[in-house]
Structure formats: C-alpha cells, structure tokens
Amino acid sequence: xxxxxxxxxxxxxxxxxxxxxxxxxxxxxxxxxxxxxxxxxxxxxxxxxxxxxxxxxxxxxxxxxxxxxxxxxxxxxxxxxxxxxxxxxxxxxxxxxxxxxxxxxxxxxxxxxxxxxxxxxxxxxxxxxxxxxxxxxxxxxxxxxxxxxxxxxxxxxxxxxxxxxxxxxxxxxxxxxxxxxxxxxxxxxxxxxxxxxxxxxxxxxxxxxxxxxxxxxxxxxxxxxxxxxxxxxxxxxxxxxxxxxxxxxxxxxxxx
Amino acid sequence: xxxxxxxxxxxxxxxxxxxxxxxxxxxxxxxxxxxxxxxxxxxxxxxxxxxxxxxxxxxxxxxxxxxxxxxxxxxxxxxxxxxxxxxxxxxxxxxxxxxxxxxxxxxxxxxxxxxxxxxxxxxxxxxxxxxxxxxxxxxxxxxxxxxxxxxxxxxxxxxxxxxxxxxxxxxxxxxxxxxxxxxxxxxxxxxxxxxxxxxxxxxxxxxxxxxxxxxxxxxxxxxxxxxxxxxxxxxxxxxxxxxxxxxxxxxxxxxx
Numbered sequence: 001x002x003x004x005x006x007x008x009x010x011x012x013x014x015x016x017x018x019x020x021x022x023x024x025x026x027x028x029x030x031x032x033x034x035x036x037x038x039x040x041x042x043x044x045x046x047x048x049x050x051x052x053x054x055x056x057x058x059x060x061x062x063x064x065x066x067x068x069x070x071x072x073x074x075x076x077x078x079x080x081x082x083x084x085x086x087x088x089x090x091x092x093x094x095x096x097x098x099x100x101x102x103x104x105x106x107x108x109x110x111x112x113x114x115x116x117x118x119x120x121x122x123x124x125x126x127x128x129x130x131x132x133x134x135x136x137x138x139x140x141x142x143x144x145x146x147x148x149x150x151x152x153x154x155x156x157x158x159x160x161x162x163x164x165x166x167x168x169x170x171x172x173x174x175x176x177x178x179x180x181x182x183x184x185x186x187x188x189x190x191x192x193x194x195x196x197x198x199x200x201x202x203x204x205x206x207x208x209x210x211x212x213x214x215x216x217x218x219x220x221x222x223x224x225x226x227x228x229x230x231x232x233x234x235x236x237x238x239x240x241x242x243x244x245x246x247x248x249x250x251x252x253x254x255x256x
Numbered sequence: 257x258x259x260x261x262x263x264x265x266x267x268x269x270x271x272x273x274x275x276x277x278x279x280x281x282x283x284x285x286x287x288x289x290x291x292x293x294x295x296x297x298x299x300x301x302x303x304x305x306x307x308x309x310x311x312x313x314x315x316x317x318x319x320x321x322x323x324x325x326x327x328x329x330x331x332x333x334x335x336x337x338x339x340x341x342x343x344x345x346x347x348x349x350x351x352x353x354x355x356x357x358x359x360x361x362x363x364x365x366x367x368x369x370x371x372x373x374x375x376x377x378x379x380x381x382x383x384x385x386x387x388x389x390x391x392x393x394x395x396x397x398x399x400x401x402x403x404x405x406x407x408x409x410x411x412x413x414x415x416x417x418x419x420x421x422x423x424x425x426x427x428x429x430x431x432x433x434x435x436x437x438x439x440x441x442x443x444x445x446x447x448x449x450x451x452x453x454x455x456x457x458x459x460x461x462x463x464x465x466x467x468x469x470x471x472x473x474x475x476x477x478x479x480x481x482x483x484x485x486x487x488x489x490x491x492x493x494x495x496x497x498x499x500x501x502x503x504x505x506x507x508x509x510x511x512x
Contacts, residue, residue, distance in 0.1 A: 062325075067326045070320075070322035070323045075344070075349070076349055078322070079345045079346070082338060089338075099331075
C-alpha cells in the first residue's frame with residue numbers, strides 16, 4: 001500500500017472497527033481489580049475505596065462535558081451534549097448521577113462527607129482524572145468527543161457489575177445500585193450519538209487516527225485509576241492491605 | 257482610614273452599590289451608537305450591520321456559559337447556569353435565543369446565511385468578543401460570573417429598545433423583536449441569581465474589587481463593539497457611510 005493510499009480515510013465500518021478493537025482490548029473491564037470485584041473477591045474496605053476514589057472521577061464528568069459544550073459552535077450538538085451534564089447534576093437537588101453515586105457511597109457504608117471532600121482520593125487517581133480534564137480542555141472538539149467513546153463499552157460492564165454486586169455483595173442494598181442501572185440505558189444513548197458524530201466529523205485518516213489515540217488515552221486513564229487502587233488496597237505489601245494511602249505512609253514513616 | 261480597615265470586605269449593600277455604580281455609568285446604553293439607534297437615527301444599513309455584528313457576540317454567549325459551568329464544582333450552580341445555554345440554544349432546533357436573533361436578522365432584511373458565516377463581522381468586534389471568551393476561560397469562576405453582571409442593566413435597555421424599534425423602525429415586524437422581549441424577563445432572573453452568588457462568594461475586599469474589575473472589563477467589551485460599528489458605519493468619513501468594512505477597504509485601496 002502506498003503512502004498516498006494509506007492516508008485516505010478509512011471506510012466508516014473500518015474506522016468503527018478500529019475504535020471498537022482498541023477500546024475493547026484496553027477497556028478497564030479487563031483490569032485485575034475489576035476481575036476481583038466481579039468475582040466477589042474484594043473486601044468491603046476495597047469496595048469502599050473503589051467507590052470513594054471513583055467519585056472523584058464522577059465529579060469530573062460534568063466539568064469535562066461542559067468543556068466539550070464550550071468547544072462546539074452548533075446549537076444542536078450543544079443541546080444534545082448538555083443532557084449529559086443534566087444526567088449527572090439532575091433536575092433538582094439530590095437527583096442525578098452524582099447524587100446516585102453518593103447513595104452508592106452510603107450503601108457501602110462510607111461517610112458521605114468524607115467522600116465529597118476528596119481528602120482520601122489517591123494521588124494517582126487525581127492525576128489521571130485531572131489529566132483527563134486537561135486533555136479535553138486542550139483538545140479540539142473531535143478528539144474531546146472521541147475520548148468519551150469508552151462509554152461504548154460501559155453498558156455491558158454496568159450490566160455485569162449490577163449482577164455481580166447483587167450476587168457477591170448482598171449487604172449493599174439494590175437502591176444503592178441505581179447509578180449502574182441508570183447508566184446501562186444512558187450510556188447506550190450517549191455513545192450512539194457520540195460515535196455517529198465522530199464518524200461524521202473524522203473525515204481524514206489523520207483525524208480518524210487522532211480519534212483512536214484519544215480513545216486509547218481515555219482507556220489508559222480509566223485503567224490507571226484501577227492500577228492506583230490495586231497498588232494501594234490490593235497489593236500494598238507488608239501487611240498493609242486495605243489501609244488507606246495516608247495510613248500506609250504514616251505506617252511506613254513510623255517503621256523507617 | 258487605615259490600610260487594615262480599607263482591606264476589610266465591604267458590606268453587601270456597599271459592594272452592590274459599587275457594582276451598580278460602575279456598571280450603570282459604563283453600560284453601553286450610553287454609547288452614541290445606541291443613542292442613534294433609540295432615537296430612530298440609524299439607517300437601515302446601520303441597523304442591519306449592528307444585528308449582523310452583534311450576532312457574533314450572541315453566538316459567544318453559550319460558549320462563555322459552558323466555560324462558566326466547567327469551572328463550577330457545584331451541581332446546584334451548574335443546574336441553574338445551564339439554563340442560560342438552553343435559553344440560547346432552545347429545547348428544539350429553531351427555538352431559543354440564537355434562533356430568535358436570526359429571526360431579527362431576517363426581519364431587518366439580512367441574508368441569514370451571511371449572518372451565520374461571520375464573514376462580514378468587523379475585526380474589532382471579533383477581537384472584543386474573543387477577548388471576552390478568553391477572559392472567562394482564564395478567570396476564576398467568581399470573576400467569570402461577575403463579568404456576566406452587565407445583564408443587571410439589560411432589562412431596562414431591552415424594554416427601551418423594544419419601544420424604540422416599534423416606534424422608529426416600523427418596517428421591522430414585531431415578531432422579529434422576540435429576542436428583546438424574551439430578554440426582559442430572562443435577564444432579570446439570570447442577573448438576580450448571578451448577583452446573589454457573587455455577593456455570597458466575594459468574601460474579601462480583594463475579591464470584591466476583582467468582581468468590579470471583571471464587570472468593568474465586560475462593559476468595555478460591549479462598548480468597544482459599538483465603537484467599532486460607529487467607526488465602520490456611522491463615521492467612516494469621505495462619503496463611505498454605510499459601506500461595509502470590506503467595501504471601504506477596497507474603495508480605499510482603489511483610491512491609493
């Protein structure tokens with residue numbers, strides 16, 4: 001294949017295949033931490049810390065989506081994308097995805113104020129989430145939207161998670177699992193719009209490649225969050241399993 | 257008054273007085289271009305060019321508001337501020353403030369496609385509007401919100417404009433004036449929320465001063481847009497009155 005041919009845009013089908021292939025293999029459902037979670041092998045404390053750390057990511061979503069809205073010159077696009085912010089913030093106080101996540105936090109026995117103040121969020125989780133916001137802030141609209149395409153793989157993971165939690169962690173009430181339930185249908189709708197828009201606007205091979213790279217970057221962010229949680233709460237070594245990052249550090253300091 | 261006393265925060269009343277004083281004196285309703293408009297002394301072409309140039313500003317509003325939303329960590333704030341974007345973009349295609357402004361453009365006899373493509377927007381109007389977006393992008397949330405406070409003075413101007421247009425420019429249909437009508441009530445609601453939020457969050461004298469400066473900056477932006485239009489269409493000199501910027505330049509080039 002000549003350079004010239006190589007640079008022509010891929011067909012819609014080939015481009016979507018490429019995105020799907022990269023996304024499927026890199027999505028965080030393959031992460032050991034998720035495998036432990038879905039096979040019922042996380043302790044209560046590990047599950048709690050996942051909920052607590054992941055809340056920081058959740059709170060970045062409406063910020064990321066507002067940045068995406070701010071990059072669009074198209075009322076139709078903005079109108080549709082705005083729903084994502086509304087889904088997280090709700091129509092009234094106490095509604096919406098962020099409130100549901102706090103319900104989940106309550107459901108796993110966390111102190112909600114401790115979750116909201118982000119004090120116990122792992123540094124690496126913060127770096128990854130803040131890196132996501134920075135990426136969206138600095139990227140053109142197309143790549144910012146493409147980075148959201150991990151949601152293509154979310155409905156399957158949410159459905160799996162819902163079943164796994166009900167089965168393995170029955171001490172968490174069904175009501176606390178509302179967020180996962182809601183995301184099954186919402187992520188399908190959102191990702192359908194996003195992929196159609198990306199396919200329509202990635203009109204050169206270079207743009208298609210940038211979209212794939214953006215999706216990979218986003219998958220790395222999600223993956224790295226679980227790496228951090230594994231390091232802190234699953235394999236912290238030397239009998240520190242399950243301790244918070246701060247506890248481990250003060251303990252390590254006391255030992256040195 | 258000692259330095260110490262000087263730096264204590266002003267009372268809510270004194271702070272609002274300060275904002276109101278600076279805003280009232282600097283608001284663009286005092287601009288000669290507006291005075292010509294409201295006394296019925298703009299030509300059809302001048303009125304058209306105002307509508308055309310101002311449309312660029314209008315299209316910056318949802319972008320500015322999305323940036324403001326992206327700066328907030330508070331679901332309640334975001335939920336309320338989001339309405340501004342919805343007001344401009346509408347619930348459905350063809351609705352909302354931007355669509356109303358295009359109705360106005362049609363009503364004054366402009367080619368709507370020419371308005372939408374921004375080709376005839378004056379360079380200085382672009383600089384001012386882009387400067388506003390840049391200011392909001394780079395400012396903390398408080399100052400970004402404070403810069404929106406020119407809307408405190410919008411309802412009075414809108415009411416005045418509505419009457420003036422009906423009286424002096426009867427060739428513009430009432431239906432085309434929907435934007436001004438809508439803004440009378442919306443700007444009151446929006447500015448009430450914004451000023452309450454600003455008063456609540458500007459808790460030091462320094463922050464209050466920054467808010468006043470942000471409001472002044474915004475007033476300068478609105479004022480400068482009218483300066484540009486005056487220079488291009490009211491006092492272009494040498495018999496070029498009413499010509500577009502490009503026409504004047506090609507004419508000037510032909511004469512040199």
